[in-house]
Amino acid sequence: MLKIRGLSKTFAGQEPAQALDHVDIDVAEGQFATILGPSGCGKTTLLRSIAGFEEPSAGTISIAGREVAAGGRSVVPAHERGVGIVPQDGALFPHLSVAQNIGFGLAGKPRRERARRVAEVLDLVGLGGLGARRPHELSGGQQQRVALARAIAPNPRVILLDEPFSALDAYLRQSLREEVRNLLRDIGATVVLVTHDQAEAMTLADHLVVMRDGKVAQAGKPRETYFRPCDIELARFLGDAVVVNGEIPCSAASTSSGSTVSCAFGELAIGSWHGQSGRCDVLIRPENISVRGATDSGSLPGVIGTVVDQSFYGHDGTLQVHIPQLPEKVLVRVMGDQAFDVGESVKLSVDRAVCTYFGPATSQN
Ligand SMILES: Nc1ncnc2c1ncn2[C@@H]1O[C@H](COP(=O)(O)OP(=O)(O)OP(=O)(O)O)[C@@H](O)[C@H]1O
Numbered sequence: 001m002l003k004i005r006g007l008s009k010t011f012a013g014q015e016p017a018q019a020l021d022h023v024d025i026d027v028a029e030g031q032f033a034t035i036l037g038p039s040g041c042g043k044t045t046l047l048r049s050i051a052g053f054e055e056p057s058a059g060t061i062s063i064a065g066r067e068v069a070a071g072g073r074s075v076v077p078a079h080e081r082g083v084g085i086v087p088q089d090g091a092l093f094p095h096l097s098v099a100q101n102i103g104f105g106l107a108g109k110p111r112r113e114r115a116r117r118v119a120e121v122l123d124l125v126g127l128g129g130l131g132a133r134r135p136h137e138l139s140g141g142q143q144q145r146v147a148l149a150r151a152i153a154p155n156p157r158v159i160l161l162d163e164p165f166s167a168l169d170a171y172l173r174q175s176l177r178e179e180v181r182n183l184l185r186d187i188g189a190t191v192v193l194v195t196h197d198q199a200e201a202m203t204l205a206d207h208l209v210v211m212r213d214g215k216v217a218q219a220g221k222p223r224e225t226y227f228r229p230c231d232i233e234l235a236r237f238l239g240d241a242v243v244v245n246g247e248i249p250c251s252a253a254s255t256s257s258g259s260t261v262s263c264a265f266g267e268l269a270i271g272s273w274h275g276q277s278g279r280c281d282v283l284i285r286p287e288n289i290s291v292r293g294a295t296d297s298g299s300l301p302g303v304i305g306t307v308v309d310q311s312f313y314g315h316d317g318t319l320q321v322h323i324p325q326l327p328e329k330v331l332v333r334v335m336g337d338q339a340f341d342v343g344e345s346v347k348l349s350v351d352r353a354v355c356t357y358f359g360p361a362t363s364q365n
Pocket residue numbers: 011012013017018019037038039040041042043044045046196
């Protein structure tokens with residue numbers, strides 16, 4: 001439904017800024033794609049380019065098989081692209097009623113048809129009966145639902161959401177994003193949502209695109225991206241990470257033992273080994289480290305350490321564990337009911353496959 005190839009955008013000025021640098025993205029019909037990246041990585045510029053508010057410097061954008069931007073310019077204007085957009089702050093017209101706001105994008109339709117569609121989408125977003133109110137008479141969450149209703153009313157091919165929940169408090173943000181996700185899935189919408197919130201991007205996405213410095217760093221299923229990030233920097237951006245030195249013996253290349261790496265946690269299985277050997281960085285997610293009291297763990301494999309700090313969050317908790325042979329404390333995630341005391345001696349083990357990294361990003365090379 002949405003195909004982007006080689007999209008670049010440089011803003012001219014005294015100090016030209018390259019906001020997008022050869023971006024390729026595919027979003028299938030009915031897919032929910034999230035674009036995740038830190039502030040300034042080009043997310044909004046990408047969204048505005050898809051919507052037709054920004055003229056690209058190079059590359060193509062196709063929507064439903066039709067090129068809307070090509071050869072470094074926009075060839076189909078914003079209002080003919082079949083795209084609905086929900087901006088960060090909703091951007092509702094304050095002097096218009098809720099119904100008039102929603103009906104705004106239906107201006108060419110006969111009055112009766114417009115009224116029917118406005119009532120339909122108001123019901124869809126759970127605001128039936130509030131059409132006569134002005135935006136200031138609604139809560140922040142309700143205003144965002146009106147903005148969503150306005151975007152979906154003309155039945156767009158693609159719906160773009162620009163950090164739509166960022167102004168809401170944590171509880172409302174979570175409940176509204178689940179509601180919006182289900183609603184858009186039910187109507188079979190093709191969605192691109194940009195956010196800098198990792199949890200939001202991963203929970204909502206069928207297809208996760210992580211951007212860095214105007215480029216796509218990695219794209220794929222959220223689980224795959226989280227557990228097999230392309231490099232350590234991306235691993236740390238997506239969540240907590242424990243990174244330790246490891247070594248895959250040179251002889252491994254000719255034997256089946258190459259699928260393990262030796263590190264402070266012992267011999268660990270490598271999730272996807274590409275035949276490389278030598279010194280490397282080993283990535284372990286804190287929730288993949290098992291912890292037991294050192295005295296109860298007997299001869300089970302693992303490394304002994306001391307708990308130096310602990311935090312309790314209810315459903316889960318974290319420990320900071322000092323291991324004498326490692327320069328940094330190891331973060332471990334435990335279930336909420338697993339209690340360990342500061343000063344307690346524990347044994348840590350890793351029973352999941354890990355990722356290994358070579359090359360310039362490896363701290364030892
Ligand atoms: N109109 C503009 N003129 C000049 N530079 C711009 C313009 N708009 C964006 N930029 C620059 O392009 C880069 C990408 O900006 P963009 O707003 O797309 O990032 P973002 O990922 O959406 O950031 P945020 O999460 O903070 O909104 C930044 O370096 C920004 O300063």
